[in-house]
Amino acid sequence: MILLLLPAISLLIWTQIPEPAQGWLFLPVWVASSWLILAGSLESARLRRRVWLEQYLLADSSWHRLLRGGVLMTVWHLLVAALLALFMLAKLLHVHAWIGLLLLAQAVVIGWLGRWLDARLQVHVRVAVRPAVARRMLVPLVMLPLLPGYLLIVLMLSQPAMVGIGWGEAVSLYLPEAQSAVGLLALCERSYLLLDLTLQWALQNALGSREDSGALAVLAWSLLLLSGAAFTWAWVRMLVGVGALVNRGEEA
């Protein structure tokens, strides 16, 4: 449990640190969160691959070694993990305190749910893969309360009123400043802020008098769900990755 809370709390603290120190800590924080995400996703990818191979390949085929998952898989997941972590960090800099609280609570929920799941699987699943399977099942289970909670909070928070004005005007009026001074992070922040503002604008104008309000509604909800899902998924993956990383050593 403490192991889970540690990265969550330190990340939230990092978002509150004033600028020069935050810029220096950005790279370590990015490395650490990518590391955690990668550990978790690599484990679950390997598990999936092994199931597939054992299902279709003959036991003595040489393809087992070839397709087990090596450099290519690692590099792919590494890239995804690094980008997801970057997106998550950029968004974390701008989340509301309520969402921060929700994320923190999620760390506790993950710890508690993980233990409960482990106990349930004890009599059913093979010992060698039990932790991995438990973690596989943990991710969707945790996402289940997190995503609706996240949406609820996001939709309840106040937004700048943009009903009836054009997108360009909304951007020039209400786009907040990026917080970071690090070029790459600032770029990500601005892109994220632009995305957020766009979806808020689309959401507000979807029921308005605009002619394209139907398309706007689709855009708004897909952006909202996609960005929310990506963010919460990255967060859960990171926290689950703590367990995977600890376990990875033990099983080896």
Place this chain on the structure above:
Amino acid sequence: MTATPTKSRTRLFLLVFLAVVLLSVGGNLGVRLLEERLADNRLFSVLVNNQKLVLDGATLREFNDDLLRLTEQQRSQADLQMRQWTDDWLDRSFTLATDAVPQYLDWYYSMPGSYSRLYHAVGGDLEPFMTAQMGHFLFDASGLQQQLASFDDQVLSRWQALAQTQQRVIGQQLVGVYAPRQAKPTAALTTSMPMLNIDLALGSGFRASAEDIQRWRTGSQASVLAGAGTLALLVRRTLLPRLMSLGAVQSARRALAGFVARLAPRLAVAISAGGTAATVTAPSGPGALVAGSVAFLTAAGTLVVTDFTLLKTEEALLRDRKENEIRTELLASREILRVRLHQHLNSMVEQRGAQLRRALVQPYERAEIDRRFHILGR
């Protein structure tokens, strides 16, 4: 997966670290490259405080922000100063009138004053005469009339002077900040540099044009004067009737009117008394006529003198009260006028603010500078 747990974890960490560092270096490099490529590298020459500054787009944007901030700051300061100046001016003007009150009362209780009042009371035109006298002492002789008449000119010249200093201050501050931050113009660019004349804009924004002065005058007539010609006329028209209707002034006048009313029958009595006395005591003939008229004149004269003395004491009792009431009324009118002038100043300040904002936008419209939004770069 042959090694110890820590080794496996370290290997993964090293891999991630390498990849993230690579990504970060590459990303930062790319961002910087893009920023340089998309940087606002157009040059503008800006004329401010009679100096030509060459600024690039980003600096110009900051320059513009500073310009707006400074003018807004100066404008609110000007607002405050004008308000203070108007207050002082009002106090000074009305001090002239209050200082003239004792002079007016001196005249009122002097012999010529008393007798001319008596004369006009008997003639029936006391009211207009007194109004004219009060106007003469409190407005014309005290200099208040002149002071009020020159208000428009004074306020405009004051405003003008203030605006000029402010314009100079803004120009100097901007040059001080931005002269060291000039870009180095290349020969090819200098010919096509858009020119921004901030001096002109500030000048037309701050200076009161003929149209402004006209607007001020009509505005002051509309809001302060309510149909009257000038401020002086307004004060004269509203203030004098109020002063004349004051309790002390009224009771003094009533005392005089009562005296005049009493005068006529007593005169008749005195005349008849003189007549009877003459017929009883005096011999007939021309001597009797002389004696009779002497008696009449003494009787009438005594009567007038004694009654008039009584009247004077009655009035003298009222003097202090009267002086106080006139002063209070003058001060009350001053406060009413102050409120009106402030209202008028406010509307004027707002108009000038709008004009200033318009003027400051002009050079940018002429140079066809669009406001740009940057996802990349700041």
